[in-house]
Amino acid sequence: MKTPLAASDPRSRHRLIALIAALVAIVVLAGIGVYGLLTGPPTSDRDPDHDGGTPSGPAVTTPGEPTPTWTPRLPEVEASDDPETFAGNVATALFAWDTASGLMPLDYSSVVLAVGDPSGAEQAGLASDVAAYLPSRDAWLELRQYATAQHLTIDNLFVPEAWGEAVEQAQPGQLAPGTVAYTIEGTRHRTGTWNDEQVTSEHAVAFTVFIVCGPTYDTCRLLRLSQLDNPLR
Template sequence: MKPALTDAQDRRRLIAVVVAIIAIVVLATIGVYGLLAGPRTLDDQRPDIDRRPPSPSVSVAPDGTLTPVLPTVRASADPETFARNVATTLFAWDTASGFMPLDYTSVILAVGDPSGEEQAGLASDVAAYLPTRTAWLDLRQYATAQHLRIGEVFVPEAWAAAVEQAQPGQLAEGTVAYTIEGTRHRSGVWNDEPVESAHPVAFTVFIVCAPTYETCHLLRLSELDNPLR
């Protein structure tokens, strides 16, 4: 009977070892998934971007010193061009730059409507596109960065209906909406290895251009992934 008992013990040891190995693999997989996907309730916190940001994230001094710089929204009097510029800058951030979400928010607010009427609403809109301060600090551990690659840009059909239903004077002349569809890319470092992922996004930017202003300005942003169609 002793050999049988030994065999049973050996089998239990083997099962324990296999379970331990599986647990380690599962934990490692969850770790990488957590870096790429983030909390389910905060989709915008996922650290996934590709390694080619749309604009330089550092400036190089003559002595070779690297200084992080914030992206900027390029001014334009062309509505579609400006909408693209806003979209690109909105998604361009890097947690390793030393800047915080409010710094990136200020970049978008800088091209807001000069009248200031939509400033508070726009600030709230932008905040919804960026990780919270706590999430930002967590993502910084993985050197998470992000940028957007634009696919389609178009004036949604729903905008024409909105303009028709607007009361006289409700919309400033030159106000228009553009829906943008693209891919949000994020990248980070997990266990000293680069990781990246991509996620389709869609949203609408509301802007005002000529004749109200010589150059375009941003009014509001739709909820992410809930654009006008």
């Protein structure tokens, strides 16, 4: 003879399973809700280290990045057939960047590489030179938190004596006609925001740019850069 408990056992198990399933669903939904509150709305994936050049679309930001209030604009190296003028233009563009622009170091390096020797003979070396003047990707993202920007003021620009000695010792045909070096001495200025206050810093810098102008080219082109703070004298 079956007891009332035994008779209702299948239905009890069904109700118990249904109750457990409902509880699991509630827990899952609650978990999703909490996760959504912690992570915020989904954002589009973007590789910030794209292949250089001026972005064709609007800047994309991720949570924590300052949103640009203007259209990001890269500096330019103004063309010139005057060696001293061109050397100054290169130096100014090389040190001009803004982490709050939404751009990345590769964008800024592309500006300088665009005026490199069109023969391509020094392009790989020049790319390495320029990269050494810019913050790494990780350092850039760190500086972006403080909206750090930089520019250069040139205090002195001259052809170093060591370059004259190098020209004298060069083998025939080793240097293209119009090749010259200029050493730039200046001040690097940085600005940023710390605890909602504007902060600034200044640092003396010196470096040498190696360029080639006429008669090899109608306008001057950049060959290489010395190490920062290790210029020709």
